[in-house]
Amino acid sequence: MENCLFCKIAEKKIPSTIVYEDEELLAFKDIHPHAPVHLLVIPKTHIGTLSDCSAGHAPLLGKMLALAPRLADEHGVAVAYDEDGAPQRGYKTVINSGPDGGQEIYHLHLHVIGGPHPWRHER
Ligand code: AMP
Ligand code: ZN
Numbered sequence: 001m002e003n004c005l006f007c008k009i010a011e012k013k014i015p016s017t018i019v020y021e022d023e024e025l026l027a028f029k030d031i032h033p034h035a036p037v038h039l040l041v042i043p044k045t046h047i048g049t050l051s052d053c054s055a056g057h058a059p060l061l062g063k064m065l066a067l068a069p070r071l072a073d074e075h076g077v078a079v080a081y082d083e084d085g086a087p088q089r090g091y092k093t094v095i096n097s098g099p100d101g102g103q104e105i106y107h108l109h110l111h112v113i114g115g116p117h118p119w120r121h122e123r
Contacts, residue, residue: 001046006107010044020071025063027071027112036115037075037091041067047108050097068093068112077114090114 001007008014010026019039020027030038041064047053053061068091072078077091091114096103 001107004046004107005105006040006042006109007046010042019074020067024060025067027067030111035113035119037072037077037113039071039075039112041071041110041112043108048106049103049108050095053108064110065093068110071112072114075114089116 005014009016009028016028016031018026018028020041024044025041026044027039027041030040043060043064047057069078072091077089079090080088082088091112094111094113095109096111
């Protein structure tokens with residue numbers, strides 16, 4: 001898609017700090033992080049928004065979501081349980097959709113946001 005920032009990032013025409021890549025997906029660091037860990041997972045193919053997806057996109061969407069815990073683990077924010085079984089650490093997975101959903105870039109992306117508190121710049 002011409003003039004799509006994230007298509008250009010996927011094509012490596014614009015630099016980004018890539019943390020994961022396969023045939024279908026790219027994950028990179030958000031340029032304006034809202035927390036110590038702020039990653040974006042995108043499909044390499046252009047999809048404008050979650051509302052452009054239907055049941056046929058379920059495998060791709062599932063892959064995007066399933067990547068989040070792996071990235072969280074690699075960046076030290078995966079949920080772990082202490083000796084009493086209480087959950088520790090953690091992260092948010094967010095997809096903003098449309099203007100009322102706070103979407104600024106119209107290429108589907110999943111935010112993975114986490115890190116040690118205090119941080120309160122939640123979207
Ligand atoms: P959203 O509001 O859900 O559309 O989020 C768009 C995100 O893209 C924001 O968190 C921006 O900081 C991020 N962003 C914009 N330009 C870039 C870029 N060149 N590289 C990495 N992240 C970017
Ligand atoms: Zn695009």
